[in-house]
Amino acid sequence: MGTYHIFITAVLVGAVSFFPETAEVAVMGPSMQKLTWHYYKVYNTCENAENFIRHQVEIVYKKDKSIAPKLLRLLYSDCFVSGCDASVLLEGPNSERMAPQNRGLGGFVIIDKIKIVLEQRCPGVVSCADILNLATRDAVHLAGAPSYPVFTGRRDGLTSDKQNVDLPSPSISWDQAMDYFKSRGLSVLDMATLLGSHSMGRTHCSYVVDRLYDYNKTGKPSPTMNKYFLSEMAKQCPPRTRKGQTDPLVYLNPDSGSNHSFTNSYYSRILSNKSVLEVDQQLLYNDDTKQISEEFAASFEDFRKSFALSMSKMGAINVLTKTEGEIRRDCRRTN
Numbered sequence: 001m002g003t004y005h006i007f008i009t010a011v012l013v014g015a016v017s018f019f020p021e022t023a024e025v026a027v028m029g030p031s032m033q034k035l036t037w038h039y040y041k042v043y044n045t046c047e048n049a050e051n052f053i054r055h056q057v058e059i060v061y062k063k064d065k066s067i068a069p070k071l072l073r074l075l076y077s078d079c080f081v082s083g084c085d086a087s088v089l090l091e092g093p094n095s096e097r098m099a100p101q102n103r104g105l106g107g108f109v110i111i112d113k114i115k116i117v118l119e120q121r122c123p124g125v126v127s128c129a130d131i132l133n134l135a136t137r138d139a140v141h142l143a144g145a146p147s148y149p150v151f152t153g154r155r156d157g158l159t160s161d162k163q164n165v166d167l168p169s170p171s172i173s174w175d176q177a178m179d180y181f182k183s184r185g186l187s188v189l190d191m192a193t194l195l196g197s198h199s200m201g202r203t204h205c206s207y208v209v210d211r212l213y214d215y216n217k218t219g220k221p222s223p224t225m226n227k228y229f230l231s232e233m234a235k236q237c238p239p240r241t242r243k244g245q246t247d248p249l250v251y252l253n254p255d256s257g258s259n260h261s262f263t264n265s266y267y268s269r270i271l272s273n274k275s276v277l278e279v280d281q282q283l284l285y286n287d288d289t290k291q292i293s294e295e296f297a298a299s300f301e302d303f304r305k306s307f308a309l310s311m312s313k314m315g316a317i318n319v320l321t322k323t324e325g326e327i328r329r330d331c332r333r334t335n
Contacts, residue, residue: 034321035151039130046122050134056114057138065260068143069201069252070106071136076197076314077102078132080184081165083318085157086128089331092160099165104204108332110135115331128331129154133315143200144262148308150315155325158334170207174282174289184317186310192292193310196303198280199266200256202249205237211278213239224281229274252276267297 036042040049060067078088081096088096089111097105111131118126130152141147168180181191212234215222221230236250251257253276255265266280270293275281283289296303326335 034153034319035316036153037149037151039152040122040126046118046125049118049122049126049130052117052121053114053131053134054138056110056117057135058142060110060113061139061142065143065258066201067107067110068139068260068262069197071110071132071139072197073201074105074107074111075132075136076194077105077165077167078129079314079317080167082157082159083320084129084133084154084315085318085320085325086132086154086328086331087157087160089128089132090157090160090334091332094162095160096162096165097160099162099167101165101167107135111331115328119329124327124329127154127156127325127327129156129319131331137311140262143260146304146308148311151312153321155320155322156328156331156334157320157325168279170203170277170279171210172279172282174286177279177282184314186313188288189292189306190310190313192283192289192296193303193306194314195280195283196264196266196296196307198252198277199263200260201252203252203277204247204249206240206247208233208237208250208276209240211281212237222278222281224273224284226273233276250276264296264300264303267293267303271297 038050040046057067074088075084077096078084078086081087088102088105089108090096092098096102111128114131114135115126115128118131130150133150133154134152137148137150168176172180178188178191181187181194186194211222211225212230213219213221232254233250236248240247253263253266253269255269256263266275269275270280270283273281273284275283283293296306329335
């Protein structure tokens with residue numbers, strides 16, 4: 001039994017107290033303590049807010065399963081930049097969503113739909129930041145993730161600047177990835193867990209071609225990539241040789257594909273050198289994240305429990321509460 005098996009088991013046993021009505025402060029970070037379990041019900045401001053959100057997500061999910069990975073990416077792109085303040089939803093020529101790293105972001109339409117419904121039922125009460133967190137939880141739950149607790153009471157940010165978007169390239173090293181997650185108050189277990197979001201969704205070939213043809217500027221493919229998988233990916237992503245060349249989309253997890261299912265096969269692919277993105281494959285090259293990957297590949301339930309904890313931690317990064325920020329009437333613009 002590895003060190004991380006014991007550690008993960010201890011964390012996940014402790015997580016049992018995280019799911020009842022009151023969360024243990026030991027599990028909650030300082031930011032999460034600023035939030036409230038069922039905030040809109042507790043303060044009697046919009047008792048059925050979470051039900052309204054869940055219903056709208058279910059309607060969209062029946063028609064389009066890709067809404068789960070789209071919302072996951074949208075939430076990550078929000079929380080990791082200036083905190084979970086819905087700044088990524090603001091429109092404008094210099095807003096966060098215009099940053100090159102946010103090319104292809106989706107999920108905005110469902111957030112707008114939910115906001116319209118909530119403004120009809122409870123005007124000026126439910127923040128766009130809470131809507132994004134709750135809708136993401138509900139969508140990934142439909143895809144197979146746990147319905148983890150989302151603490152609420154966030155308020156919406158007033159600014160959005162593409163210059164602040166420092167989301168890293170998916171070709172970064174393990175050390176660079178770890179530094180980035182640590183800078184957001186997240187641990188090695190959180191990093192290995194949250195990268196498991198890549199069990200579904202798609203990415204552009206431009207983020208993969210360096211692994212296929214010019215790994216670390218060697219002019220050769222990645223030496224560790226499974227040879228059969230390498231040839232399959234090369235068929236989908238030809239070399240980028242000319243300006244204006246199309247940039248096809250490929251599945252982050254071919255095992256999940258168009259079903260966009262939340263599974264632990266992402267970790268099995270890491271262990272067999274069949275990851276699409278370099279940042280994912282890097283989990284194999286560190287003892288801690290290799291053990292975590294082995295643990296999650298063997299136990300979907302351990303992955304699901306860890307995902308619940310790490311998503312709750314991510315959703316509490318630099319939140320605005322009380323009199324900070326505002327409650328937007330329209331998620332795309334400030335009041």
